[in-house]
Amino acid sequence: MAGAHTVVAVHDEKGPGPAPAPEPPPLFDQAFAADPYPAYAWLREHAPVRWTTLPSGVEAWLVTRYDDARRTLADPRLSKSPRHHSERSAHGKGKVGIPGERSANLMTHLLNIDPPDHTRLRRLVSTAFTPRRVAAFAPRVQELADRLVDGFAGRGEADLIHAYAFPLPIYAICDLLGVPSEDQDDFRTWAGMMLHQPGSPRGGVGRAVKRMRGYLAELIHRKRETLAAEGGGDDLISGLIRASDHGEHLTENEAAAMAFILLFAGFETTVNLIGNGTYTLLRHPAERARLQGAVAAGDTGMLDAAVEELLRYDGPVELATWRFATEPLTVGGQRIAEGDPVLVVLAAADRDPERFADPDTLDLARRDNQHLGYGHGIHYCLGAPLARLEGRTALATLLRRLPDLRLAADPEELRWRGGLIMRGLRTLPVEFTPAPSDPASPV
Template sequence: MPPLFDWRFAADPYPAYAWLREHAPVRRTRLPSGVEAWLVTRYADARQALADPRLSKNPHHHGEQSAHGKGKVGIPGERSANLMTHLLNIDPPDHTRLRRLVSKAFTPRRVAAFAPRVRELADGLIDSFAARGEADLIHEYAFPLPIYAICEMLGVPREDQEDFHTWAGMMLHQPGSPRGGVGRAVKRMRGYLAELIHRKRAELAREQGADDLISGLIHASDHGEHLTENEAAAMAFILLFAGFETTVNLIGNGTYALLRHPGQRAVLQRAVAEGDEGLLAGAVEELLRYDGPVEMATWRFATRELTLGGQLVREGEPVLVVLAAADRDPAKFAEPDALDLTRRDNQHLGYGHGIHYCLGAPLARLEGQTALATLLHRLPDLRLAAAPDELRWRGGLIMRGLRSLPVEFTAADHR
């Protein structure tokens, strides 16, 4: 078996996942944190596990009998910051109630109306480095774009958005960000969100509220159904936390894949030039399948014994569904290790499956399509400025993305 979770694995986990799919598709593995969990790598088993009601999202089901306790299976800092009550940590009926409330605020109409602003943000970021002829696309494009986008959608004032940029950098260990770790950033974000929610609730009471997502969450809670301030803060937090890093990785991994596959990139550039939105949308789905931003679905815990892929999973044991492995399963996808932007019937699991299917997927898709189309249009001769083996990856659990992506292109001082 190839080694798991070392630096070589982070750079290219797919050979190890192919071995697991063939030889041990549901395997109990000790993670770098010390927690033991079942890794699920085949598509059919993964799809079953993602929708199985016996697998809870609530970390309280992590067995007390575990020698490693409960403290290492969630987002660092979310428990101490009182941010546990979000959609990634709860089951029905609370999940059903919260998702219905959030869906009232996070509507397709709101996402579609935001498209022009995402294009403005993408163009503005490219303007900031286009004249240099070189850039780090993670630090200067893929990272700030979703941060500013989700901040604006939530209703974070522009004068406060740099704080979120800093806190997000602490979560991703971005260059130039102060050290302090995820937990510290989460606590700072929690304090700010509590204050912002209180301010927006007062504005709504005076009929001065704006049409932003936090105001929408508060409005939904004030009309017949109950959303506590803790729940509102937790939902805003998870939209920020889950909404920015997945999109950073989608843009970064997607751009890197296109640069490594010039023939496929040419297909997409023609589609962008011709305004073929259908091919652009399909290309983003293939990039999500081929090297998606989420390596593993977030934690699940058995509420009772069950059999998964022929293995007995006992009550309280953690289960991690490896989306990156399932989406390259040859039993589901023809030539799964090939990037094919024209692939049909692409039922990948990049945004999950079942009741926990990613609520923010439409926004992430919009940002991914806009970011890639704008980049290919504005910088048509974009090329890598480093050898692939010089690049370093963040990965090993849940998310997977490049730490940096140095590129070169013909300098320009106009669009």
């Protein structure tokens, strides 16, 4: 790892010198991608706030202990705006956001702005994710889950990422945004390009982002015309347009950027929650059987607790998105200069033994589980209620309809997507007894 060093023990007539410092494990290689938790344990113990060169070439501070992480996520001295990124590192500007968003003029979204603009924009979309509205969306999510399982249940095998975990949140967020059904497969294609899904057209993330941006601008224009003539619907994009047209000062770029980030953040996190969660259950048969019994008995409390533990144990977001110091500050005893990038390692914080008992043990009934899987503070994930609903529904449907689901590959053969912020499987091949396409009543 860049920046690693070795302290050589020195011996003299007074006796041995200091013991050699342990070598840090490699970061960001293939073995790390498959299981980053031993490396994060080393960082928590030996270098809880460490200046590190990332795979993109950008340098940043990694924060790995729970208490430091929680404070850092809520620290107003750390800005979300890339304009605060200094020139300290040899590499840097333009490489700290979502690929393609700058060239597509999509920078003015919730992940890149601070109050008061963040407060204003978050208020505009918060009504879409109230518990009441999310609960009303539950039947649609169940319908999507069952329809997707129907598509492969009779075959006895499937790649659960491609056939299930990936399309479910795409179609759900498209419904929420108000993307017409005839256009939703285009979004699935563009999202597949962003995640490098098998069978997706080549062209890169930037190309997919530009296509989404162009489509969203056109859709906003069409919906504005519909609203003027007919009043329009109650989807999220229509709501953003109404707010813009009634004094909330939402620009067209802001509306397009908002729709984009809700789509981007609203699908990949849930793809990973479903994929990682299913994989974890398959690797822990006793806990999986425990949850399967709860699902069969209609124990929604156990199901809710299980989703929280899966979010903690191997969550969909490995690192929180970028933050930049607006002034010198100290985190975990480490001095951080103005303009330095800071990345909170959620995956490391959520396995901190100072906060969680037996953190490397999966306990689906864990009670004290204030994990940071969806962040903390004013940038806490706005779509977390919807993601939880989708994850809960997707996992319960699999356990109910495919009770003998099993992994169809050696775990060492599986590959994990890079990209630093997110953590998710590229594929998840499974086998099961072919099942009918007539589901029982949902949990």
